Amino acid sequence: MKENLIKSKQRVQKHGEVFTPAWMVQKMLDTPGVKEACENVSATFLEPSAGDGNFLQAILERKLEAVVRQFDKRNWKTKSLVALSSIYGIEFLEDNLEVARSRMFLCYLDWYEKNLRTRLNSKNNVYRSAHYLIHKNIVRGNTLTQQHPVTGEPIWFNEWQMVKGHPSLVRKIPFALSELLGKEVEDDRTVVEGQLSFSDIDDEFRIEDEAVEKTDKIEEITIQKVYLLGD
Template sequence: MTTLVIEERIVKSRNRVRAYGEVFTPRHMVDQMLDLVSDDLEEGPEFVDKTFLEPAAGDGNFLVAILHRKLRAIERRLSPSVWADESLFALASIYGIELLEDNHEDARAAMLAEFVAFHARHGAPQSPDTDLMRAASFLVDTNILRGNTLTGRDWRGEEIQFSWWTRDAHSPGMVVREPFSLASLRESHGFDFTVYETYAVCRIDHIHEEVRAGA
């Protein structure tokens, strides 16, 4: 009998290692590291909303593993009636920044594929035209950005900006979008004087409509 051993790729090329210090973390090491924060990911109170930022996302191995664990915990701990909304809130809690274009595209695709696979296992429609999948795609595009964490700039040279996706305490399934800059997370005084767009409270599965406050 022949045993096939598949080794994970940890580098794409020596040139990329020299130019960018690019080395990928093997999945077993990712899992070991995430085991250290399993309470936040899977067991603790409000585990769905605990936020994670991967400042060097690569092709998304950490991001996908975090999402996988959150979705698995949702499946185990919550009623199926809320899986759709809660899976979107889980997706909204995960942020990433990646410098290289091909890695950035791979990371976004992997995150969306993990989300789709979760709902496919339970027979939910996976058409990209559904509100669920449009909202998921929007969250991935908004939360997983191409840029340089060290400079705080995206690939266009503009300041990296994210959004908090905060639940409306009085209306289940409703979300408040609050933009913020990456730089504001680094400031010891905590003030951010940037003027941002403001958004109306809406259902989590309608965030792709981007309704501005007062519209």
């Protein structure tokens, strides 16, 4: 099938919007270093110009395949949510944002049904947590200004930090995109491939312990019920 790489000439002129074809997405994800990170369930990815989510979905698909290969089936629910929690995106245009979120959610639901042989419904904890993580991790914003394009508010994310000794427990640690970018510039260790940047959660993306000690907003919960944390 022929892919539509532009929605309109007006959008190209106004926003420079041209989507990356699927074959190129896969080729970029096969780049040494990036390929291995896609097979690491907890390695974090940030797509600063998410578009309609083609990169995000492709990364999620690879991570979910890794979950099946690397873990016992009894751990798939938790590990699949860990994989989902490690993928972040920023998109300037609201319609693209909704498509990107929908693609991620449908991708996850399809994987779950295929591999766990049951269909999730909206009352299920895993369903709610997957939906919650996607909406928290994929947000509207302008990466260049680190702000929401309409309200001007800073772009905020949460790190879903695994608690040592508790394989399903996560800590919700809020941070501003500007903080992350500042650390990247200072350390100069972030790998960038075209639109895509990523870093390992155990190193670059981790919020420093000193910063953790200074905030009273840290919360811990099992990742299968992370949606209970709300806003």
